[in-house]
Amino acid sequence: MKSLKNRLLFSVSYFFLWIIYFAFARLIFLVFYYDKTKELDFLTILKTFFFGSKLDISFTGYIVAFPFLLILLSIWIPKKIISAILKSYTFIILFLITFLMLIDVVLYKSWGVRIDSTLLNYINTPKIMLASVSTGLLVGGIFIWIALSLFIAYLFNKKINNDINKIERGKLWEAPIFLLLIGSLIIPIRGGFQTIPINQSNVYFSKKMFANHASVNFIWNFANALTHKTEDKNPYIHFSSKKAQKIINEVKNNLYTNNTDSILNTQKPNIILIIWESLSAKSVGVLGGEPDVTPNLNQLAKEGILFTNFYGNGDRTDKGLAAILSGYYPQPTSSIIKIPSKTRSLPMLTQEMKNLGYYTSFYYGGDSNFGNMITFLRNGNIDYIVDGEEFDDEDWNSKWGAHDHIFLERFMKDLSVPDLKKPFFSVALTLTSHEPYEFPDEYKFGKNSQENLYKSAQSYTDKAIGKFIDEAKKQPWWDNTLIVIMSDHGHPLPKHKGYFNSPKKFQIPMVWLGGALAKKGITIDNFSGQTDFAYTITDMLQGNASQFFFGKNIFNSSDKNYVHYVFNKGFGTLNKNGIFVYDYVSKKPVIKEGDYKELETLGKAISQEAYQDFLDR
Numbered sequence: 001m002k003s004l005k006n007r008l009l010f011s012v013s014y015f016f017l018w019i020i021y022f023a024f025a026r027l028i029f030l031v032f033y034y035d036k037t038k039e040l041d042f043l044t045i046l047k048t049f050f051f052g053s054k055l056d057i058s059f060t061g062y063i064v065a066f067p068f069l070l071i072l073l074s075i076w077i078p079k080k081i082i083s084a085i086l087k088s089y090t091f092i093i094l095f096l097i098t099f100l101m102l103i104d105v106v107l108y109k110s111w112g113v114r115i116d117s118t119l120l121n122y123i124n125t126p127k128i129m130l131a132s133v134s135t136g137l138l139v140g141g142i143f144i145w146i147a148l149s150l151f152i153a154y155l156f157n158k159k160i161n162n163d164i165n166k167i168e169r170g171k172l173w174e175a176p177i178f179l180l181l182i183g184s185l186i187i188p189i190r191g192g193f194q195t196i197p198i199n200q201s202n203v204y205f206s207k208k209m210f211a212n213h214a215s216v217n218f219i220w221n222f223a224n225a226l227t228h229k230t231e232d233k234n235p236y237i238h239f240s241s242k243k244a245q246k247i248i249n250e251v252k253n254n255l256y257t258n259n260t261d262s263i264l265n266t267q268k269p270n271i272i273l274i275i276w277e278s279l280s281a282k283s284v285g286v287l288g289g290e291p292d293v294t295p296n297l298n299q300l301a302k303e304g305i306l307f308t309n310f311y312g313n314g315d316r317t318d319k320g321l322a323a324i325l326s327g328y329y330p331q332p333t334s335s336i337i338k339i340p341s342k343t344r345s346l347p348m349l350t351q352e353m354k355n356l357g358y359y360t361s362f363y364y365g366g367d368s369n370f371g372n373m374i375t376f377l378r379n380g381n382i383d384y385i386v387d388g389e390e391f392d393d394e395d396w397n398s399k400w401g402a403h404d405h406i407f408l409e410r411f412m413k414d415l416s417v418p419d420l421k422k423p424f425f426s427v428a429l430t431l432t433s434h435e436p437y438e439f440p441d442e443y444k445f446g447k448n449s450q451e452n453l454y455k456s457a458q459s460y461t462d463k464a465i466g467k468f469i470d471e472a473k474k475q476p477w478w479d480n481t482l483i484v485i486m487s488d489h490g491h492p493l494p495k496h497k498g499y500f501n502s503p504k505k506f507q508i509p510m511v512w513l514g515g516a517l518a519k520k521g522i523t524i525d526n527f528s529g530q531t532d533f534a535y536t537i538t539d540m541l542q543g544n545a546s547q548f549f550f551g552k553n554i555f556n557s558s559d560k561n562y563v564h565y566v567f568n569k570g571f572g573t574l575n576k577n578g579i580f581v582y583d584y585v586s587k588k589p590v591i592k593e594g595d596y597k598e599l600e601t602l603g604k605a606i607s608q609e610a611y612q613d614f615l616d617r
Contacts, residue, residue, distance in 0.1 A: 003170040004177065007071050010163040011181065014071075015064050017156060021094075022056035022217055023049055024152075025101050029214055032105050036210045044206055048214040051203040054191055055217035058198050061189035062223075063093060065182060072178040075170035083164050090160070091153050097219050098149045102141060104218040109450075110435075110492060111315075112500035113568040114216045116225035118333060137436070199224070204586040209499060212586065225333070234615060236332075236584070236607045244605040251602055255552040255561055256539075262518050263305070263555065264540065268357070268423050269516035270481040271537070272415075272472070274465060275324065275429045277317065279487040281507035282494045283458050290494060293445075293455045296466030297485065297509065304483075304513030305522055307554070309576075311506045311529045311563040312489040317429075318371045319566075320488035323530035325349045325380065325427075327548030329610040330566045332584070337376045342617040347547040349534040350380035350425065356543050359383055359421035363411050363428040365391060366401030386410070403439055404432040405464040412471050422477065429488070430465075433457040454493040469513070479515035486510040486530070499590050501567040502581065503574055527575050528554040529563040550610065562599070564606045573603030 026049060030037045037045065067086055074082045104115035111118070191198025203215040239247070285291040286301045287308060313323040314330030318337040322328045326346040328336065336342050350360045361384040368374040368387035377385060388401040395406045402410075411428050414420075432439050437457035444459040445452040465485065472478055487508035496504040513520075528536075535551025538544060545551070552561065562575040570590075572581040578594030580603055589600070 003075075003168045004174045006163075006166045006168070007074070007170065007174070007178065008181075010167060011064070011068055011071055013159065013163050014067055015060060017159060018060040018063055019053070019056055021097075021152065022060070023053070025218065026052055026214060028101070029105055029108075029218075033108070033210070033214075037214075040208060040211055044208070044211050047205055048211055051205045052215035052217060054198055054203055055200075055215075055220045057188045058191055059217055059220040059223065061185045061187075065185055068178065068182045068185070071167075072175060072182065074167055075172070075174055075178075079164055079167050082167075083160070086164070087157060087160060090156055094153050094156065095145075095149045098152065099145055100219055100222060102145055102148075104222075106141070108213070111568065112213075112492065112505075114213055114218050114221045116221055116333065116568070118225075118568065119222075120226075200585045201587060209583070209590060232615070234608065234612050236604075236611050238604040238608050241609070241612065244608050247601050247605040248609065251560055251562070251598075252552055254558055255556045256535075256545075258536075258539065258553050258555040259557055260524070260555040263512075264482065264516050265518040266480055266516050268541065269514070270423050270477050271353075271358075271425045272481060272483045272514075273324075273425075273427045274468075274483065274485045275320070275427065276461060276465070276485060276487045276509075277430045277433045278454075278489065278491045279433065279458055279461075279509060280491040280493065280505070281509055282491075282496060282504065283455060284509045287507070287509055290455065293458050294462040294509075295459075296462045296469070297511065300466070300469060300485070300513055301509075301511045302521055304511055304517055304520055305524055307510040307512075307524045307526075307528065309525055309527045309563070310486070310508060310510040310554075311503065311527075311565055312487060312508045313506075313529050313531050313563075313565050315489050315506070315567055317488045318373065320530060321373065321376065321429075322346070324486070324488075324533055327531045327534040327551040329531060329550055329564065329606070331611060331614055332566055332569050332571070332607075335371065336614060336617075338372045340372060340375045342614065343372075343376045344379050345617050346376075346379065347534070348380035349537065349548075350377075350382050350427075352534075352538050352543050352547070353425040353541075354381055354383070356538075356541055358423050358425040361385070361414075361424065361426045363407070363414075363426070364388070364401070364431070365404070365407035366431050386414075399436065399438065400431040400434055402431075404430045404461045405441075405467070407431070408464050408468040412468055415472075415477075416475060420477070423480075430461055432464075433461045451493050451495065454491070472514075481514045482512060482516040483514040484510065484512050484533075486533070499581065501570060501572065502591060503563075503565075503572055503579060506563075506565045506572065524555065526554060526557050527561045527563050528552075529565065531564075550606075562602065564603060566607070566610075571603050571607050573599045573606070575599065 066089060070082050070086050100115060107115060191202060200216055204212040206212055281287040282289040283293040285298045286306055312320055314320055318335045319330035322337055323330060326348055328346055353360055360382045362377055362382050363386045366388045391402040395402045437453040439457060439460045441460050443456040445455040447453055490506045490508050492505060532551045532554045535545045535548040536554040539553060559576045562573060564571065564573045569584040570582055578596040578599055579591050580589060580596040580599040581591035582589050582603060
């Protein structure tokens with residue numbers, strides 16, 4: 001009887017070791033994000049541990065299943081062997097989970113959600129993925145991981161040694177009891193006896209989303225995302241497909257036409273599209289953001305057309321490219337660019353420009369294999385593609401690729417050749433203003449914080465683009481050229497008040513300038529997004545705009561013109577009259593402002609139909 005008691009006590013002790021570990025991991029998360037934690041009252045902080053323990057217990061049930069089996073086998077097998085196997089298993093799991101814990105803590109700052117299967121979208125290109133991290137942070141992170149893991153392993157080892165020494169050979173009749181114990185783990189794993197197993201929404205208890213996110217067990221969230229992929233079914237169904245399409249069409253039918261006076265003074269201008277890495281409207285003075293980050297863009301906005309209510313549809317470069325060049329909405333937890341079997345059926349602006357007689361080119365100073373970007377671009381039948389391989393080794397100073405001033409000098413060099421084919425459509429994607437914000441110039445705002453590093457990097461790219469435009473004005477093609485500058489996506493920095501995924505994070509600048517403009521020095525206040533760009537350009541050039549069926553005309557001034565953006569398991573839809581932002585985890589709206597009722601049905605209908613189109617490709 002004593003041997004059974006000791007085995008049961010060992011099992012319970014081992015179980016609670018992991019519960020304590022996950023509580024410690026939550027504490028690390030809360031301390032790391034002290035600026036957000038201090039906005040919570042003490043009771044709310046305690047509740048993150050209380051409600052979060054539900055998922056802690058659930059994942060612990062998975063972890064201890066094998067150790068419980070080992071404890072059962074200790075009835076017959078010497079405890080020395082059992083101890084060696086148990087410790088090996090425990091330490092491997094500890095090191096792995098602690099590694100993911102630290103990744104989760106770091107990524108939350110940029111992603112605004114706990115770690116999930118999105119990480120796997122980038123893991124096949126580890127060199128590029130690590131480019132977002134400075135060498136110092138990488139080395140420091142590895143040291144912290146090893147040191148923290150060893151410290152926790154030491155505590156686990158001490159407790160395991162103490163408990164396993166009390167175990168003795170048991171009796172055969174103890175085996176059914178332990179088998180019953182192992183089988184009963186299904187109860188904590190499911191979260192109890194209810195019909196529906198536990199999920200993230202069970203730990204969402206607060207109106208403050210950070211408190212809910214702190215409650216989520218990071219490794220449970222990651223494992224759940226891996227085992228519950230939705231590539232084969234649509235989790236965003238709200239209406240019948242017929243009704244959803246009717247909702248969308250009733251709003252969009254009057255948004256396809258341009259009811260603004262002629263924008264261009266020529267029927268077939270050259271077009272240069274500069275896609276600026278990570279530039280948020282919060283950093284642009286003429287959009288009400290920081291006044292001194294982008295002085296060149298602020299001035300250029302006065303020389304052309306400034307779009308004051310323009311938004312990114314996603315929150316990463318790969319999602320921005322699909323929105324800009326294919327007029328295609330991003331997916332909440334995946335990226336169509338990474339799935340070649342689906343991207344080959346997408347409409348491409350570059351292909352349509354070729355159909356209209358344009359010579360097309362795409363320039364990027366980094367690795368175009370990242371995220372299957374090159375496969376996506378090749379589908380667009382682009383005439384000429386330049387990527388990081390075209391630059392000399394001494395110019396590849398940044399971890400992401402050639403610095404923007406070098407990259408844009410090469411871009412201008414190619415645009416300055418005497419035999420340049422016209423009309424041309426050329427796209428340039430910058431990269432230096434991406435983390436870790438390393439560049440060979442003055443850090444205008446210093447290096448003492450991530451926000452100042454971000455602003456310094458954006459100011460550097462602004463300087464490089466300003467120089468590019470100065471050179472462009474000297475070219476013989478300037479008078480017949482439209483230059484479009486827009487960001488690939490918004491950014492959490494500079495920090496904004498309120499919900500992480502509010503429209504403030506997704507608003508980005510777009511400026512049109514060049515000699516081909518019939519109107520200059522004006523602002524367009526219509527609500528629009530990246531998915532509207534391809535439709536608008538091809539409509540202006542009298543091409544086949546209808547293929548970009550998620551788009552509408554940027555120059556339509558109707559109050560009904562809207563923006564729909566997508567983030568991890570959520571969406572936001574807004575227009576001049578209101579804002580509606582919805583979270584699919586809690587299944588609740590997180591922002592409701594103004595006249596939001598129509599935006600709610602519209603946003604849900606778009607989310608449903610856009611994801612269904614993704615599945616059907």
